Amino acid sequence: TTTAAVDLEKIQVLGHGNGGTVYKVVQKKTSNVYALKVVHADSDPMMRRQIFREMEILRRTDSPYVVHCHEIFEKPDGDIAIMMEYMDAGTLDSLLKNGGRFTEKTLADVARQVLNGLNYLHAHKIIHRDIKPANLLVNKNMEVKIADFGVSKIMCRTLDACNSYVGTCAYMSPERFDPDTHGANYNGYSGDIWSLGLTMLELYMGHFPFLPAGQKPDWATLMCAICFGEPPSLPEGVSDEFRSFIECCLQKDSSKRWTASQLLSHPFCRQPES
Numbered sequence: 001t002t003t004a005a006v007d008l009e010k011i012q013v014l015g016h017g018n019g020g021t022v023y024k025v026v027q028k029k030t031s032n033v034y035a036l037k038v039v040h041a042d043s044d045p046m047m048r049r050q051i052f053r054e055m056e057i058l059r060r061t062d063s064p065y066v067v068h069c070h071e072i073f074e075k076p077d078g079d080i081a082i083m084m085e086y087m088d089a090g091t092l093d094s095l096l097k098n099g100g101r102f103t104e105k106t107l108a109d110v111a112r113q114v115l116n117g118l119n120y121l122h123a124h125k126i127i128h129r130d131i132k133p134a135n136l137l138v139n140k141n142m143e144v145k146i147a148d149f150g151v152s153k154i155m156c157r158t159l160d161a162c163n164s165y166v167g168t169c170a171y172m173s174p175e176r177f178d179p180d181t182h183g184a185n186y187n188g189y190s191g192d193i194w195s196l197g198l199t200m201l202e203l204y205m206g207h208f209p210f211l212p213a214g215q216k217p218d219w220a221t222l223m224c225a226i227c228f229g230e231p232p233s234l235p236e237g238v239s240d241e242f243r244s245f246i247e248c249c250l251q252k253d254s255s256k257r258w259t260a261s262q263l264l265s266h267p268f269c270r271q272p273e274s
């Protein structure tokens with residue numbers, strides 16, 4: 001344990017995950033506020049594997065569009081804690097639930113930032129695999145950063161890496177359910193783009209696009225809709241640029257889906273708003 005770890009005081013719980021807890025903490029010496037994600041030693045092996053994967057990725061990343069990791073503690077008793085920058089406006093999911101739907105203009109800013117993050121990650125051979133509103137953190141300046149690398153993958157020599165079943169199923173792209181495309185010709189990066197498209201639709205419409213508002217997801221119906229249905233699209237009344245952007249993300253054929261760097265020059269998110 002380093003001195004930084006003992007100098008942290010817990011203020012409140014920010015969120016619970018599958019075996020870990022995220023706290024808001026203050027460093028007594030400096031009064032700086034951080035987010036601390038703690039996974040206990042006695043949590044199940046799967047959870048421990050996830051936190052080690054997340055540590056490995058956070059150690060490698062340095063981008064203004066990916067939540068910054070200040071320090072990682074591995075205590076002698078086996079507890080692991082990740083000390084991150086504190087994002088004081090919560091997640092896009094909580095903003096949607098508390099503040100209502102997003103405008104096109106705001107969504108263009110969101111898209112540009114998430115795409116910058118994905119472009120950075122993909123260039124570093126990292127696939128996030130769990131892009132969704134609850135994993136996109138926001139601060140008061142409306143800066144959006146990608147978080148939660150628990151099920152992410154670092155692509156090395158082999159491409160079979162994506163075969164394992166991970167991530168939130170609802171946001172998974174059609175090819176991830178398909179045994180034929182699951183293997184060699186599936187590069188995985190485009191799955192993050194599908195998830196971004198669904199995220200943008202949800203933030204605009206106010207509910208998960210494959211389900212009517214208020215309906216609880218039923219796994220079998222959802223999987224059928226994702227694999228056999230038409231991709232969801234925007235309602236009437238949006239700009240052509242926004243409609244086109246969503247179509248570029250939600251191509252069912254992953255080879256037709258645009259990449260993060262292509263989407264960054266799409267008219268919808270090209271110009272920063274003045």
Ligand code: ATP
Nearest residue numbers: 014015016017018022035084085086087134148150
């Ligand atoms: P889940 O399995 O539910 O996705 P998780 O264990 O993977 O959760 P995270 O998604 O990293 O954990 O964090 C859980 C919640 O804690 C987030 O949804 C968010 O509300 C909050 N949180 C996480 N990191 C931060 C941060 N840096 N700043 C502010 N809040 C955060």
Ligand code: MG
Nearest residue numbers: 017134135148
């Ligand atoms: Mg999460």
